[in-house]
Amino acid sequence: MAGIKAHRSALEKSLEAALESREKRWIRRRLPDPNISSSNSPLVDFSSNDYLSLSNSPTLRTHFLQRLSAAPDVLGSGGSRLLVNGRAHAALEARLADFFKSETALLFNSGFDANVGFFSCIPQPGDVVVYDEYIHASVHDGIRASRARDAQFAFSHNSVLDLRRVLMRLKEERKGLAMGENSLFLAVESLYSMDGTFAPLAEIVDLLDEVFPAKNGYLVVDEAHSTGIYGPQGRGRVAMLGLEDRVLARLHTFGKALAATGAVLLTNTLVRDYLLNYARSLIYTTSLSYANIIAGDCSFDMLTNGTAQHLSKRLLDLSAYFTDTLRPLLESRWIPPSLVSLPSHLSQVSHQDPSPIIPIMTPHPRPLSAYLLALGMNARPITWPTVPKGKDRVRVCLHAGNTKEDMDRLIDGILAWAEETVQDGTKAVLTTRTLRSNSLVLAGIVESKL
Ligand SMILES: Cc1ncc(COP(=O)(O)O)c(C=O)c1O
Incomplete structure (x- = not known):
């Protein structure tokens, strides 16, 4: 809204007050500077979810362009899946059902739409939804719109003990669950996007079977961040553990490691048919374009041709190198863990199962991110409400296209910032102020959940 208006409407006042409140609390979201986030930026990318660096792959690009020029249909899709010819869509679904060893597959325009679609309609009256406290916003939105909106319960992140407590209590309190007359849906992510932690899927399915022997406890696994990276041919962590037959639904998204757009929900024929009838985020929207x-x-x-597996190995080797190099250096330099630390799941000896997402825990994520930016590296600060209060961090996201030299530069940058900040206790705050006045806040924007 240009110019100063004499009269502010109630709506304007209300919207402005909300934004100002966020500004004051340092949690106002803004779009990143296009110069920083573009693919030809000279900055080293420690931020995007392009884990396998496929968006820069000349092979994939050439392959895609060849397929596009040979395809009968390229532009648009003409309408909802329920209205127009979806032969290309159906062919991809058949391929994915086969690839992921699932009874059926159903495409959605995005992972967000798939989660909203599933959780808003599948739980029936009397059913219950339990979710990991770090579950993605789209699952929350789905549950809120569902018939289980008043029967949703969180459990502590990745705690099988707490999950057991929640499940036992629900079974005790709700006769329908104990009798197998109602269902319980359990929502987890196989790899959590802000923490880089893995859901203990094998223990979770065993627990569900134990507590609900009538098989009315259903696991739904969001594999948005593990698609392409884990499991045989990148089929995800459910496939890695051979649990395909023990989950009700799996979500794989195309927008992260696959450098595309869209998502597929893998499930059984009945659930698929139900979604086609009731999932509003599928029915009332134009389906993915042919392109x-x-x-x-x-x-x-x-x-399928093995490229992803090769890239994934490189990615996970880099991840192990990064954490195994950074950890002892943080300790040997007497940097207070209250200033910079690795999270507890990475603070022990070399981990066997690396993740490309590495949170650098610090109460000053914006100054650290800005410092790294000045050194030519883009790693984004993440603060509340995206992560719980007191768990601010710089989220380092590694890519197959990164090099060991990139890792060393990043480690040097983190250590240099920490050492300078220890020497000058006010530095963190000063850097933040300087940033603000230079309108470089773009480096310090709070991210929406990625
Ligand atoms: C865990 C998780 N699930 C679902 C989504 C949504 O996927 P999409 O980006 O395809 O909408 C995201 C991405 O933001 C995510 O991190």
Whole structure:
């Protein structure tokens, strides 16, 4: 709104007050500077979810362009899946059902739409939804719109003990659950996007079977961040553990490691048919364009031909190198853990199962991120409400295209910032102020959950 208006409407006042309140609390979201986030930025990317660096792959690009030019349909898709010819969509679904060893597959325009679609309609009256406290916003939105909105319960992140407590209590309190007349849905992510932690899927399915022997406890696994990286040919962590037959639904998204757009929900025929009838985020929207379908299909070619597995190995080797190098250096330099630390799951000896997401815990994520930015590295600060209060961090996201030299530069940058901050206790605050006045706040924008 240009110029100063004499009269502010009630709506304007209310919207402005909310934004100002966020500004004061340092949690106002802004779009990143396009110069920083573009793919030809000279900055080293420690931020995007392009884990396998496929968005820069000349092979994938050439393959995609060839397929596009040969395809009968490229532009648009003409309408909702329920209205128009979806032959290309159906072919991709058939391919993915086969690839992921699932009874059926159903495409959604995004992972967000898939979670909203599933959780808003599948739970029936009397059913219950339990979720990990770090579950993605889209699951919350789905549950809120569902018939289980008043029967939703969180358990402590990745705690099988707390999950057991929640499940036992619900079974005790709700006769329908104990008798197998109602269902319980359990929502987890196989790899958590802000923490880089893995859900203990094998223990979770065993627990569900133990507490609900009538098989009315259903696991739903969001594999948005593990798609392409884990499991045989990048089929995800459910496949890695051979649990395909023990989950009700799996979500794989195309927008992260696959450098495409869209998502697929893998489930059984009955659930798929129900979603086609009741999932509003599928019914009332234009389906993925043909070009999107071709892009997704080409990315899956990178999985089936072994390219992804090769890139994933490189990515996870880099991740192990990064944490195993940083950890002892943080300790040996007497940097207070209250200033910079690795999270507890990474603070022990070399981990066997690395993740490309590494949170650098610090109460000053914006100054650290700005410091790294000045050194040519883009790693984003993440604060409340995206993560719990007191768990601010710089989220380092590694990519197959990163090099060991990149890792060393990043480690040097983190250590240099920490040492300077220890020497000059006010530095963190000063850096933040300087940033603000230079309108470089772009480096310190709170991210929406990625
Ligand atoms: C865990 C998780 N689930 C779902 C989504 C949504 O996926 P999409 O980006 O395809 O909408 C995201 C991404 O933001 C995510 O991190």
